[in-house]
Amino acid sequence: MRRFFCVLLAVALLAAAPLAHGAGWGNVKGKFLYDGTPPTPGALSITKDKEYCGKFSLVDERLVVNPDNKGIANVVVMLYVRRGKKVNVHPDLKKASGSVELDNNHCRFDPHIAFVRTGQELVIKNSDTI
Known part of the structure; x- marks a missing residue:
């Protein structure tokens, strides 16, 4: 399965290379899919x-x-430099806009992954009553 993800990422990067070279900027798109039958999520043991x-x-x-398309959620891809x-940053992305919120709601953090840029505000809150 790990080999499948590496191949998928390599194909996506190779496909995007001509676009990035021609226009100076490019986009990388891809999907991470689970190969086989995904495991059933187990119940958490609540200790607190x-x-x-x-x-x-x-x-x-x-x-x-x-379960419908076997897409894996919460995947992060990092570009190593x-x-x-x-590192050149696209002009549209240089200015941080708005704040990013991470909320503890119903004893779980949402979202699981948040992207925060330099200069952007990160708000961490607890919507639970405990």
């Missing part, structure tokens, strides 16, 4: 605030797979 958090059907969300090498 059992009276409150026990009301929710909390499951292990380390691997979230869409050598130390000391300048």
Whole structure:
């Protein structure tokens, strides 16, 4: 399965290379798919605030797979740049806009992944009553 993801990412990068070279900027698109039958998420063992958090059907969300198309959620791809090498940022993305919110709601953080740019405000809040 790991080999499949590496091949998928390589194909996406190769397909985007001509676009990036011609226009100076490019986009990378891809999908991470689970090969085979995804495991059923197991129930979490609640050890803290059992009276409150026990009301929710909390499951292990380390691997979230869409049952319809087998797409894997919450995947992060990182572009490695050598130390000391300048990274060009598209002008539209240079200015941070708005804030990014991470909320603890029903004893789970949402969203699981948030992208925050330099200069952007990160708001961490707890909507639970505990």
